[in-house]
Amino acid sequence: MQGREVGEARPILISNGAVRRGAGGCAIPDVEASRPVARDERILALDVLRGFAMAGVLVAYCMWSLGTAPEESWSTLDRWIGSAVGFLVDGKFYTILASLFGLGFSIQVGRASDDAAAVETYCRRLAILAGIGLAHALLLRNGDILLPYALTGFLLIPFRRASDRTLIVSALAILLLNAAIRAFWTDLGFASLQRPELQNASYLAENVAWVRYWYSTALFTWPTNLAMFLLGYCAGRARLLQRLADRPRTLLSILAIGFAVGTGLHLARTALLHGADPSPLVGSIAWLLFTFHCWGMSSAYVAALLLALQRKMGAAALSPLAAIGRLALTNYLLQAAIAVPVCLAFGLFDRFTPVTSLMLAAAIFAVELDFSLFWAARFQFGPAEWVWRLLTYQRLPPLRLARR
Secondary structure, X not given: OOXXXXXXXXXXXXXXXXXXXXXXXXXXXXXXXXXXOOHHHOEHHHHHHHHHHHHHHHHHHHHXXXXXXXHHHOOHHHHHHHHHHHHHOOOHHHHHHHHHHHHHHHHHHHOOOOHHHHHHHHHHHHHHHHHHHHHHHHHOOOOOOHXXXXXXXXXXXXXXXXXXXXXXXXXXXXXXXXXXXXXXXXXXXXXXXXXXXXXXXXXXXXXXXXXXXXXXXXXXXXHHHHHHHHHHHHHHHOOHHHHHOOOHHHHHHHHHHHHHHHHHHHHHHHHHHHHOOOOHHHHHHHHHHHHXXXXXXXXXXXXXXXXXXXXXXXXXXXXXXXXXXXXXXXXHHHHHHHHXXXXXXXXXXXXXXXXXXXXXXXXXXXXXXXXXXXXXXXXXXXXXXHHHHHHHHOOOOOOEOOOO
């Protein structure tokens, strides 16, 4: 915080460049519509949060998407790490990422003077993202989130002028409807979805089968994305991050309450699953408890990061994450682009324990961090972000940073 008073913490949210003051005196980039956000208009805290979310998504990917060895072969350390990572990581970083997706929509819509042009640009962005996501899913990562995010993102458009009350009520209603579908799906006469059982199939054949399975479960999983998009859009439109920047006591309360609620719901879910006979209804209640557990923990993480960014040492320690956040799409694609060839070359699929999963995640993160810092110091956009902007705005965006 460089010796500033508590009420002067807002500059951590904006990187460099001209700003204007919006409602409540918050610093907001002064930008035009229908063009990419320039480097000097970026919101630093958002880039740090994206980088933090990318790190957590990487851990989750290495822990649960590359295939685990039988638990009988795990060491005591493996079991401890597995439980700890399940509590601290599972679902939390996807929750943050989905919220930031909705918040990003608020920035895109809010900075445009022409609503029709903004919607057209947004739809074009989503269509291109969907194409990238489909290729990513089929070739590398069958659990890809880009295509689900893109397709679900279209459903945000009708809500762009909805009131905050409508957004919040709609998000909760979507969750409850999703829980009801999970509880009564088989009672309504629908068959349970079966996970693919493949033996001696090629890697690409397995990927296609799993992609088909994951998309067949869209009714159970994608509505959660939409609920988080709506809440993120609501938070972004209310400039919640900017408003909280100079309220450390509020952030401390969010951190404490979020962690307490998240922990309590985790314990309640564990007790339910161990104490009740398995049934779709019990599974649905457990899913709701898990969802709200993730919301509590994610809120605590975000509050902790915002508090850390108010301090000079904290901002210095976290600032490298901003480089990863600026290259979020590139880094997300890079995770599987590194992990999959390594696993194929050394036969590592289905052989990971929690310890080896964390070792792989740490190695990939080190590569991504070095690459992101190198690239962000020289270029305005990441490679994938540059292509995305080129196709979206249909003109060649500048890549290299201007020399000073």
